[in-house]
Amino acid sequence: MPEYVNVTIEDLAAEGKSLVRINNMVVFVTGAVPGDLVDLKVFRKKRGFMEARVTSFHKLSEIRTEPFCKHFGVCGGCKWQQLPYAEQLKYKEKQVLDTLKHIGRLDIDSHRPILGSENNRYYRNKLEYTFSNNRWLLKEEIDSEETILHTNALGFHVQGRYDKVVDIQHCYLQKEPSNQIRNLVRNIALEKGATFYNHKTNEGLLRNLIIRTSSLNEVMVILSFQYDDPVIYDIMKILKSEVNSINSLMYAINPKKNETLYDLDIKTFAGKDHIFEQLQNLKFKIGPKSFFQTNADQALNLYQITAGFAGLKGNETVYDLYTGTGTIANFIAQNAGLVIGIESVPEAIEDARVNSEINNLSNTQFFAGDIKDILNAEFVKQYGKPDLVIADPPRAGIHPKVVEEIMGIRPEKFIYISCNPATQARDIHMLSSSYTISDIQPVDMFPHTHHVENIVLLTLKA
Numbered sequence: 001m002p003e004y005v006n007v008t009i010e011d012l013a014a015e016g017k018s019l020v021r022i023n024n025m026v027v028f029v030t031g032a033v034p035g036d037l038v039d040l041k042v043f044r045k046k047r048g049f050m051e052a053r054v055t056s057f058h059k060l061s062e063i064r065t066e067p068f069c070k071h072f073g074v075c076g077g078c079k080w081q082q083l084p085y086a087e088q089l090k091y092k093e094k095q096v097l098d099t100l101k102h103i104g105r106l107d108i109d110s111h112r113p114i115l116g117s118e119n120n121r122y123y124r125n126k127l128e129y130t131f132s133n134n135r136w137l138l139k140e141e142i143d144s145e146e147t148i149l150h151t152n153a154l155g156f157h158v159q160g161r162y163d164k165v166v167d168i169q170h171c172y173l174q175k176e177p178s179n180q181i182r183n184l185v186r187n188i189a190l191e192k193g194a195t196f197y198n199h200k201t202n203e204g205l206l207r208n209l210i211i212r213t214s215s216l217n218e219v220m221v222i223l224s225f226q227y228d229d230p231v232i233y234d235i236m237k238i239l240k241s242e243v244n245s246i247n248s249l250m251y252a253i254n255p256k257k258n259e260t261l262y263d264l265d266i267k268t269f270a271g272k273d274h275i276f277e278q279l280q281n282l283k284f285k286i287g288p289k290s291f292f293q294t295n296a297d298q299a300l301n302l303y304q305i306t307a308g309f310a311g312l313k314g315n316e317t318v319y320d321l322y323t324g325t326g327t328i329a330n331f332i333a334q335n336a337g338l339v340i341g342i343e344s345v346p347e348a349i350e351d352a353r354v355n356s357e358i359n360n361l362s363n364t365q366f367f368a369g370d371i372k373d374i375l376n377a378e379f380v381k382q383y384g385k386p387d388l389v390i391a392d393p394p395r396a397g398i399h400p401k402v403v404e405e406i407m408g409i410r411p412e413k414f415i416y417i418s419c420n421p422a423t424q425a426r427d428i429h430m431l432s433s434s435y436t437i438s439d440i441q442p443v444d445m446f447p448h449t450h451h452v453e454n455i456v457l458l459t460l461k462a
Contacts, residue, residue, distance in 0.1 A: 035061025326352025397423030
């Protein structure tokens, strides 16, 4: 594979990589920022582009800043710490606009500046940590002549490695007692001699630790184990007695090879089976399987912008597609005539209904099922044509059949919220024969990462 010397990195690209053009070929680079003068070694060559890693730095970019986390560069999270936050925002906004123009082939006349997160540390309300008996060894450990006592870890995966985990000591993503709980669980497990999971052989007792916190200072902890064992209850008892701020302590037995908990029975060991979050005057019940935006402060901004784009007068019918636990639906319902939410996960729909009851909202209806099967002419005839459709789909975007149905229904407004500008641009291109872009608002939900949320208001062409 080719090598290149004294190359100046030009720009940032999708998925957090940087890029440079060499001999009319785009080269995507990991571990560099615009302005770095580097040597590169290509490790992958494709038709139209190459991928390379930095082998040496000759000069560091003037826009670089010192990463604040000691795990930076190994841990798979927070890959943009070396960029000042203002620069992160600039490149995220550019990514949204470039994607809409190039992938969506859309004309962008104007847009709103990206909305940054007021808190860019300790902003998450949910983290999932992984147990592993295959800890990533630091260079100083390898070079040291001291005996390595164990290779167990509780933390995040190493970049690009499913089988290696960084043993996290302090994480800047979630407020306390998150670090306290994680470190305590690790220490208890080591003291009890509990086995940590092996991702290659599917062996070991301890698998995952999920910590959820809320703005109401409520805490949920969920531990996942490979099989039932008496040591589980020893760990849970000690954790409960040592951290009295835990409102919900739960666990699951997961013998599968994947980590998902959605198809498992999650048992309550102590406290409630839920916690509460609050956005403005609304409360939301959050269970162990509930989806809720992980940056609650920015979620409120996201919903307020969505409500502003909607411009509801109080008598409109609104369809909220991919409604999840009904957060947007319930938020919008305060100013609408009727809000109908559709979601494929039945447990999420149950949460949505409960959230309406908690907030005394009687003008919502929720339906569980695949949206492409539910949303059709018969459904619209029964529940009324929507004046507004809101969609906040997963990263894969909106199913083409759902796009066709929306174009057939022809609501006056369509608000598309997306965590993936590429699929959003693709879907809006399909809608562009019937709709025009009226407003665009990028929102940074995840500081120090390349991820960006974007809200687009589409209005029906005359």
